[in-house]
Structure formats: structure tokens, C-alpha cells
Amino acid sequence: MKKLLNDPADAVRDALRGMAAAHPELRVDHDQRYVARATGPEQGRVAVISGGGSGHEPLHAGFVGPGMLDAAVAGEVFTSPVPDQILAATTAVSGGAGVLHVVKNYTGDVLNFQLAAELADEDGIAVRTVLVDDDVAVQDSTYTAGRRGTGATVVVEKAAGALAATGADLDAVAAVGRRVNEASRSFGIALTACTVPAAGTPTFDLGPDEIEIGIGIHGEPGRERRPIGPAAELAEIAAAAILEDMPLERGSDALVIVNGMGGTPQLELYVVFAEVARILGDRGVTIARSLVGNYVTSLDMAGCMLTLTRLDDELLGLWDAPVRTPALRWGG
């Protein structure tokens, strides 16, 4: 294993030190391992937090800041944060109007966020939870009952954070998060495995021309292994899987994310985007907004994930609202 690390066991700790040094506008709690806005809680405003295993950067800490998350809780690589961490972050951001937990659907995350929510409730902090389960590739998976939560997490966090910034109440912020999740689908393809620092070896093996169709963001198996084909064909596979599950009628607007898994250069992601644009254009779907780059990664895995969100005026407005985080920044 060749990685830019000190002791692989300290990877998350050291990366959080780096985040603290690079982003004075954020506050890193090194004991409880969460990243929050340095400005502290805003009284009377709903707070939005998320978190999960590390190794998916910039998710989640890269999305902390005005217009998006109030805090992100960092577990060890591919390991859920524990309830105490989540509770500490929930308490730290609470401004008295409740806290929304955005939780990707993995068994450990679901359980630990739920326990933290119960503990917060005992402390008088109202918590609602949005479960993200946008990955259409498989129904159940290695770490999951039901579908996995992947690329749509970015959109849920953006929309919920934007609505919270307007002063909306907790139920409204939770409802828009759920609505984004229902309007979003994802599908990923891996060209290589990733290597978890503490393990030191790839999470699985792929042959020199082999790819995994429907990969999970921890390297969980997808639908099938097959030889690699041209980008046009891979984009077709991903788009077809999504559109079969969530048809987009002619004339509809979509947010399109072509997300790199961490080890794939942007040149290739734009090649994939061109093919997705062609496919959606043929179906009369308008790409109203897009992202091309690394947003929800799987360490050094090569490959990409396609996420489509059906946009209406409200979601478009929330997406366009000002945001100021390390990984998403515009407006205002």
C-alpha cells in the first residue's frame, strides 16, 4: 500500500488536523471528531448535520458551512461514528429549533444516529431524520437493509441546509430532505477496488479489463462483473438503471451529478458527462444543473457514479441558494 499517510491507524485524526489548518471558518472537535461551523449555533434556526464513515471526502465535512451542514461527524474509514460523537455534534449545533440528521442508509449509521437522536431527545433537543437510499443498483447489500445511500446525500444536504437557512421549521426541513431523496437515484461503476488504510490491501479484486457494475461506495458488490466497454455504453447502463426506476418525462428538468469515486481524473468524468447529456437529450430531459467531480468518493477507487435528481421550482431554488463550504461554494 502506497498512501500519503503517517500511521494508517491515524488517518482520520490526521486528516481532521489538516481540515482544521486549512479551514479557519470551521471548528474541528478533535476528541469527538466532528467538524462544525466556527460561528457556533444560531438560536432559533434548525440545524442540519450528517456524518458517517470516513473515506468519502469531501462528504461530509467538506459540506459544512453557511447554506448547507452545521456539522459533520467523522467515523473511522468506512465505519459509522458512535452515538456519543453524533450526540456531541447534535448538542453543539442545536439552536433550540431542532436538529435534522441526514443519514445514509447503512446499518451502522442508521443504528448509531437513532441512538444519538434518542439521547438528544432526552436532553430536550428535537431530532428528525432523513434516510438517504438513492442507489438503485441492489436492494440489500453488505452493510445495508434496503438500498444504499450515495450521491443524493449531497443534494439532500444542500436542499435541507438551504431551507433551514430561511428559518423554516424542523418538520419542513425534514420534509424537503425526504422529497429530494425520493426525487433522486444513483448508480455507480468501479474500474478498480479501493484500499482501506488500516487493511493495506484492496477491498476486492478486479481483472485487468474487468469492472463492477452497480458498485457501492465501500466497494460492496453490485449487479455484475463484466469487461469494460466504451464510456457511451457505461453511461447507458447507469442511466438506464436509474430511469427504469425513476422515469423522467419529456420536458422535465434534472440535476445531473457525474461523481468521481476518488481515483478517476476529471477528463474521464467529462467524457461520461457528454454521454449522459446525449442520453438525456434524446429523452427530452433538460440538464438544468450539474456537478462533475469528486463529491462522494470511495478512497482511491477508480470509477464514477451517476446521480439524477428530478428538479421542480422549489428544489431548483434551494440548489441555487448561496452556499459557502469547502467543497460547494456559490452565490452570496
Add this chain to the structure above:
Amino acid sequence: MKKLLNDPADAVRDALRGMAAAHPELRVDHDQRYVARATGPEQGRVAVISGGGSGHEPLHAGFVGPGMLDAAVAGEVFTSPVPDQILAATTAVSGGAGVLHVVKNYTGDVLNFQLAAELADEDGIAVRTVLVDDDVAVQDSTYTAGRRGTGATVVVEKAAGALAATGADLDAVAAVGRRVNEASRSFGIALTACTVPAAGTPTFDLGPDEIEIGIGIHGEPGRERRPIGPAAELAEIAAAAILEDMPLERGSDALVIVNGMGGTPQLELYVVFAEVARILGDRGVTIARSLVGNYVTSLDMAGCMLTLTRLDDELLGLWDAPVRTPALRWGG
């Protein structure tokens, strides 16, 4: 070779199709292969363009937009654009106040931009050139007489674009670009080689625990090959090489870029950033601004590059000025 491509020979063409689909605020000239702002030239304002071989995305097209570049010219992967392309872009962005060429110091780029500048001059367009040669690793290199141009290109393009936006004249915009280059140094480390699509095999071989110290962004050899060490040691090597060449006195302000080469996850880049912050802190240098991520890449190469720029009030102001491009966006 496993890559998300159609015909590898069409990689650049297809990626430009993707850029056009993803960024309606940009205009892609598919014949001459340059990317410009869709708004067209601004009369009476100096225009700033850059370009070079592809494979370094988001450099350069990802930096086209208000506050930064007016256009970026795309050569084939790791191959200079030809003079006709550069002339076409120069002509397209000219608003009558002259055009600045930001050129990384590689023999092909230097020659072709110079020819294009001469042709533009014959057409009555004044051109100045800023040569970027910030890489302290080696004096001459595979494609270079003198030092290579790498990470500082981003800072030169940002500062020159910001000054041009204020209505400054061509000589002033060129002067600030040169001043940024003189105040900047870079040093890169490769953990793996990269694979040029048309070649299909890695550009060089590294052993399972071997790294290349002082790598170029096309995989050109650096100072030495050695076994990988901890991130703290690698950061020391890069910082020492830079600070030996450009000492930063106690109390000075620096812009610090920990740049991924394309295949390295952000988790690792933040680990490196933490070590760089420690080293600069020990020397009394303040990290006034920073970037952590993929900005000047080398296809799928794993590794990172450290760039330091000594900031004064003018350069800090130009860095902070509003910018709205695919890869850098803030303010305004």
C-alpha cells in the same frame, strides 16, 4: 488500460463535449478546441488566456470565467496546442486592450504560444506573455529548458484575471502575473505513474513501495526514487526544497496549495496539509489562504504537489477577488 473513455484517440474531443454540456456559461469551440466565456470579449478590457496539453484538468478550462481566464486552449493529452488554436482563442477574446498569454514553461508550449503571439501581433492584437516556471525540483527536464511550470499556474491565472477585471492595462496585468510566478514555488511527489490514453500503458514504472521525488506533471523524472515514508517526511522534503529556494521569513503570509495529481483521495491530501501547516507554523509563516484538492493534475497519477506563494496585500486582494469558474468560485 481501464478508463472511462470511448475511443482513446477521441478523449480530448469527448471531454470538451462534456464541458460544453455541463457549463452553458462557457462556449466550446470544437474545431479549434478552446473554451471561452459564453459572454464573448469585453471591449476595452485586457483578456487573459492560457492552455497547454490536456490531462491536467481542471487546468486550464476549469479556470475560465469571470475573474480568471477568458479562454483556455486544449492540446491533445500532454501535447501543446498548435499556434492556429492559440491564435483563434486570442482573436476570439480580444477586446482591443490586448491579450495576456499565461504559458507553462514547456518547450512546445513556449514555441507555439510565441508563434501565435507573433501572428496576433500581425493582426493588430497586442500580446504579452507570462512564463510560469515554479517547479524547483529540477533545472532542465524532459520537455523543458529551465524549470517546469506547475501549481503556480493557478495563482498566476487567478491574479492576472482579477487585475484584468479591474480594467488595468496589459503591461500591469502581465507584471502581476510575473510577480506571482516569482513569489511562487512548487514541488511534487508521485506514488504512481499515469497512463496516457493513446499509449495505454503507464508512463514509467515504480516499485510497490517506491515513489518519485520531484515528479513533473507529465511524469518527467524528478530528483530521486526512494521508498515511501510517512506523510510528515514527504511534506518535509517538499517544503524544504521550496523554502531552500525561496526562504519565507517569520511573520510572512503564504498561500498554500496541496494539490492532488488526479488519483489521490482528499483524505490523504488533508493529512499532507496538516504536516505542511506544522512545518510552516514552526517557521512562523502564516497560512493566509489555502487550497486542498485536484487543481493541476497528471491524469490518474497518485501523489501530490505542494505550492507556496508569498502573499502581500495586493496579491491577497487579487486572490480574494470574486471568481466564477467551474473549478474556483467565490465572492461576487
